[in-house]
Amino acid sequence: MARKNPAVRREEILAATVEEIEATGLRTLRVSDVAARLGLSASLIIYHFETKEALVAAAFDYAGRQDIDRARKLAAGTDSGREVSAGTVSARERLRAVVGWYLPSGSSRSWKIWIDGWSAGLFDEELKSTFAAMDREWKSILARLLEEAIAAGECAAPTSGVHAPTRRAETPxxxxxxxxxxxxxFLDGLAIQMMVNPEAVEAEQLRVWADDFLTHELG
Structure with missing residues (x-):
C-alpha cells in the first residue's frame, strides 16, 4: 500500500481532531482518540505535530481557515462557485452575506468548538495567537466591505469620534x-448566548438582532 502524502495525512488528522473536539470537547481530548478515528497510531500523529498543544492549535487554524475562505468568497461576490460581476451584488449585500455566514445559524461549523477554544486560549499562548490571527482576518474582511460600501454611497462615512457635537445619534x-x-x-456575544442559553435566544431572533445592529453600523 502506497504511503500517503504528508500534507494529505496532516489534513486528515486535523479534520479528525476538529471532529473529536466537536464530539467530546477540548478538555477531554486525547491524541489516542484522534488516532482511533483514523485507524492510526498515536505516535504517527505526534510525529506530524510533535505535541498535543501544537495539534490543537493547528486544528483550530484548519477549521477557521475553512470558514474564512468561505467568507472571502461571499465578500468577493462568489455564489455557488460562480463569480458574478462587480456591480451585481452590492457591498452592503455581500457584507450581510458574510455576517449571515458568521452566525451559528449560517455557519457549517459548530460554535461549540469556538467557545471551547477561546476558553482554552486564555491559558495557552499558541492557541491564543491562533485565534488572534483569525480575528484579524475576519475584521479585515468586514472592514474592506465597509470601505467598499462607503465608496459606493451605500454606507455612512466615518465620523471623527464619539463626542463629535454635530453627529446624529443614529450615525455610527x-x-x-x-x-x-x-x-x-456583537455577533460573538449573540452566538455565545445562543449556544449557552438557547432558551433565551432563538436562531430567528438572533438573525433579527444581528440585522438591526448591522443596519445601525452601516448608517
Missing amino acids: TGGTDARATRILA
Missing part, C-alpha cells in the same frame, strides 16, 4: 476598523 462612530470590531464583538 469611528472608522471601518472600529466598526468591524464592534460587529464581530
Whole structure:
C-alpha cells in the first residue's frame, strides 16, 4: 500500500481532531482518540505535530481557515462557485452575506468548538495567537466591505469620534476598523448566548438582532 502524502495525512488528522473536539470537547481530548478515528497510531500523529498543544492549535487554524475562505468568497461576490460581476451584488449585500455566514445559524461549523477554544486560549499562548490571527482576518474582511460600501454611497462615512457635537445619534462612530470590531464583538456575544442559553435566544431572533445592529453600523 502506497504511503500517503504528508500534507494529505496532516489534513486528515486535523479534520479528525476538529471532529473529536466537536464530539467530546477540548478538555477531554486525547491524541489516542484522534488516532482511533483514523485507524492510526498515536505516535504517527505526534510525529506530524510533535505535541498535543501544537495539534490543537493547528486544528483550530484548519477549521477557521475553512470558514474564512468561505467568507472571502461571499465578500468577493462568489455564489455557488460562480463569480458574478462587480456591480451585481452590492457591498452592503455581500457584507450581510458574510455576517449571515458568521452566525451559528449560517455557519457549517459548530460554535461549540469556538467557545471551547477561546476558553482554552486564555491559558495557552499558541492557541491564543491562533485565534488572534483569525480575528484579524475576519475584521479585515468586514472592514474592506465597509470601505467598499462607503465608496459606493451605500454606507455612512466615518465620523471623527464619539463626542463629535454635530453627529446624529443614529450615525455610527469611528472608522471601518472600529466598526468591524464592534460587529464581530456583537455577533460573538449573540452566538455565545445562543449556544449557552438557547432558551433565551432563538436562531430567528438572533438573525433579527444581528440585522438591526448591522443596519445601525452601516448608517
